[in-house]
Amino acid sequence: MASSNAPLAPPRLEEPYLLTPGPLTTAHDTKAAMLRDWGSWDADFRVLTAEMRAGLLDLLGPGKADYDCVPMQGSGSFSVEAMLGGFIPRDGKTLVLANGAYGQRAAETLRYLGRAHTVLDKGDYLPPRGEEVARALAADPHITHVVAIHCETSSGILNPIEEISDAVAAAGRALLIDSMSAFGAVPLDPRRLQFDAMVSSANKCIEGVPGFGFVIAKRAALDAARGNAHSLSLDVHAQWAHMERTGQWRFTPPTHVVAAFVTALRAHAAEGGVAARGARYAENRDVLVAGMRALGFETLLDDRWLSPIIVTFFCPADPAFSFPAFYDAMKAKGFVLYPGKLTAVESFRIGCIGQMDAQVMRRVVAAAAEVLDDMGVTSAAPPEAARAERARLAEGEV
Numbered sequence: 001m002a003s004s005n006a007p008l009a010p011p012r013l014e015e016p017y018l019l020t021p022g023p024l025t026t027a028h029d030t031k032a033a034m035l036r037d038w039g040s041w042d043a044d045f046r047v048l049t050a051e052m053r054a055g056l057l058d059l060l061g062p063g064k065a066d067y068d069c070v071p072m073q074g075s076g077s078f079s080v081e082a083m084l085g086g087f088i089p090r091d092g093k094t095l096v097l098a099n100g101a102y103g104q105r106a107a108e109t110l111r112y113l114g115r116a117h118t119v120l121d122k123g124d125y126l127p128p129r130g131e132e133v134a135r136a137l138a139a140d141p142h143i144t145h146v147v148a149i150h151c152e153t154s155s156g157i158l159n160p161i162e163e164i165s166d167a168v169a170a171a172g173r174a175l176l177i178d179s180m181s182a183f184g185a186v187p188l189d190p191r192r193l194q195f196d197a198m199v200s201s202a203n204k205c206i207e208g209v210p211g212f213g214f215v216i217a218k219r220a221a222l223d224a225a226r227g228n229a230h231s232l233s234l235d236v237h238a239q240w241a242h243m244e245r246t247g248q249w250r251f252t253p254p255t256h257v258v259a260a261f262v263t264a265l266r267a268h269a270a271e272g273g274v275a276a277r278g279a280r281y282a283e284n285r286d287v288l289v290a291g292m293r294a295l296g297f298e299t300l301l302d303d304r305w306l307s308p309i310i311v312t313f314f315c316p317a318d319p320a321f322s323f324p325a326f327y328d329a330m331k332a333k334g335f336v337l338y339p340g341k342l343t344a345v346e347s348f349r350i351g352c353i354g355q356m357d358a359q360v361m362r363r364v365v366a367a368a369a370e371v372l373d374d375m376g377v378t379s380a381a382p383p384e385a386a387r388a389e390r391a392r393l394a395e396g397e398v
């Protein structure tokens with residue numbers, strides 16, 4: 001595992017660190033793996049695809065036996081759409097647990113697909129709790145499926161997926177998980193969680209480059225998905241059946257991206273797998289949060305909800321602070337930040353994932369201190385409205 005004593009190789013000088021939740025800063029070896037052309041039908045590439053599918057299944061741990069992995073071309077949202085269109089029968093009804101942009105996007109996808117759904121909308125960040133899920137399911141016997149977001153990347157909250165899974169299983173419904181920004185760094189253990197399918201993509205915690213996503217689903221669910229899809233290119237059953245039969249992707253695969261991803265997946269294993277990746281990201285978060293708090297910044301979420309993926313900070317109330325100026329100055333120092341997504345108060349986000357370690361995060365904090373100084377910001381404390389917003393989180397807990 002990478003320790004703070006053995007710093008990761010920095011990106012090239014002219015390249016800033018991407019403190020964003022994907023695309024993110026990748027290792028040089030991952031990028032270098034793209035300097036070769038592959039024939040998509042060729043045996044060498046089929047071997048690569050097979051290694052990738054097996055390697056991704058391994059990340060589930062010992063409970064993986066009933067599952068298979070189906071890569072899909074496109075960004076992560078394409079795989080979410082393939083999962084929803086594939087596993088939810090046309091006459092099914094879905095409960096979407098939303099507490100941010102990605103839950104809303106899942107609901108919007110179902111609207112496009114014309115599939116019946118209802119949304120448990122918790123607003124910008126309040127977590128959907130097991131008890132409310134149980135109540136919603138008891139109240140509507142027509143619901144067949146529940147969609148949950150593992151880490152809701154728009155606030156950075158790590159949703160309580162275990163209690164959600166328990167509630168869904170107890171009610172006899174099927175769970176579909178968008179684990180896009182968590183898979184590979186946060187355990188998703190089928191011995192502990194009951195889910196029919198989950199999705200993630202190449203450019204998040206496995207630290208590949210963007211270009212495809214993947215669905216990991218129970219083989220029985222993949223079998224049952226036949227004929228459900230609304231779309232030829234997003235038919236996860238057809239992609240699976242074709243891949244099982246031929247070892248090839250159904251349509252042109254992003255060959256170079258797959259080659260880069262397999263290199264990233266080998267690095268993930270060499271680092272120590274999900275536990276080590278999660279530990280590095282958690283240390284990144286801890287160093288970042290402690291450092292930023294020491295400067296006076298405050299996080300949207302209490303510690304118990306903070307994910308090791310991305311952290312939302314309130315913008316300081318000091319009138320000398322402006323986020324666009326802060327962003328530009330941080331970028332000039334080599335760090336690309338991410339704007340916030342809260343509706344009520346101003347915020348920004350800093351990602352903890354990618355080829356970065358605690359030493360990099362210390363430099364991020366030092367750079368933020370210098371920029372605040374240059375801007376003439378004397379206090380990074382948020383406005384009262386932000387604290388009131390956070391107090392709602394404590395109240396909102398069931």
Ligand SMILES: *Cc1c(COP(=O)(O)O)cnc(C)c1O
Pocket residue numbers: 021022075076077078080102149151152153178179180181201
């Ligand atoms: C990144 C992400 C997605 C997919 O976004 P794309 O831009 O389509 O890759 C979906 N859900 C979550 C939670 C994400 O973090």
